[in-house]
Amino acid sequence: MAAPDPFSESVIELAPGLCIPRSALQWQFARGGGPGGQNVNKLNTKAEVWLTIDQIQGLDPAARIRLRTLAGGRLTRLDQLHLSCAIHRSQEQNRQELIDRLGRLILAAFHKPRPRRKTKPTRASKTRRLDSKRHHSQTKSRRRSTDWS
Numbered sequence: 541m542a543a544p545d546p547f548s549e550s551v552i553e554l555a556p557g558l559c560i561p562r563s564a565l566q567w568q569f570a571r572g573g574g575p576g577g578q579n580v581n582k583l584n585t586k587a588e589v590w591l592t593i594d595q596i597q598g599l600d601p602a603a604r605i606r607l608r609t610l611a612g613g614r615l616t617r618l619d620q621l622h623l624s625c626a627i628h629r630s631q632e633q634n635r636q637e638l639i640d641r642l643g644r645l646i647l648a649a650f651h652k653p654r655p656r657r658k659t660k661p662t663r664a665s666k667t668r669r670l671d672s673k674r675h676h677s678q679t680k681s682r683r684r685s686t687d688w689s
Contacts, residue, residue, distance in 0.1 A: 554643045557598040558650060564595035567635070572626030579629060586626035587634035589642065593619055596646060607649035621645070 553559045572586025579585060593604055593615075608615055616622055623641055625634045661669075 551597075552639060552643070554646055555598075555650065558646070559597050560591065560642070560646075561595065561597070564591055566590040569631055572634075583631070585629065585631045585634060586624065587631060587638055588622065588624040589635075589638045590616070590620045590622050591642065593621060599646070599650065602652070603649050607646060610645060610649050 550563075551559045551561050566589065568588045568590075569584040570586045570588070571580065571582075571584055573580060593599075593607060596604075596607075599607070607621075608619075611621055614622055621642070623638050625637045625641070628634045628637060
């Protein structure tokens with residue numbers, strides 16, 4: 541029995557309630573560098589994918605903003621994520637690698653970071669710091685030469 545084709549499903553589910561329709565992914569293939577021997581010169585193994593951020597289902601507006609920030613230079617002027625991969629010898633492996641990368645990027649944006657809480661140093665830590673400074677200052681002052689004239 542053959543393994544099921546991961547590209548035959550109509551959606552890619554990244555997490556419960558978070559998915560990408562396969563029709564939203566625009567694929568392009570080209571000859572790529574990297575491993576492959578003579579295949580590099582003959583076959584289109586490099587895979588590129590474009591995905592419009594608004595087509596991701598289940599992503600709230602704050603997560604969309606985080607995704608745009610995380611995407612950095614991979615975001616086009618048309619608000620599309622553009623990823624490419626040529627590290628494997630076959631087109632299928634490069635396609636699967638891109639889907640995995642895309643999933644990791646979207647999941648990273650999906651998780652809300654914990655807000656940072658401002659803290660103040662304790663009285664004991666302030667005292668330790670000042671004592672250390674005082675001790676260091678005394679050590680350095682003892683090294684100075686005294687004027688015996």
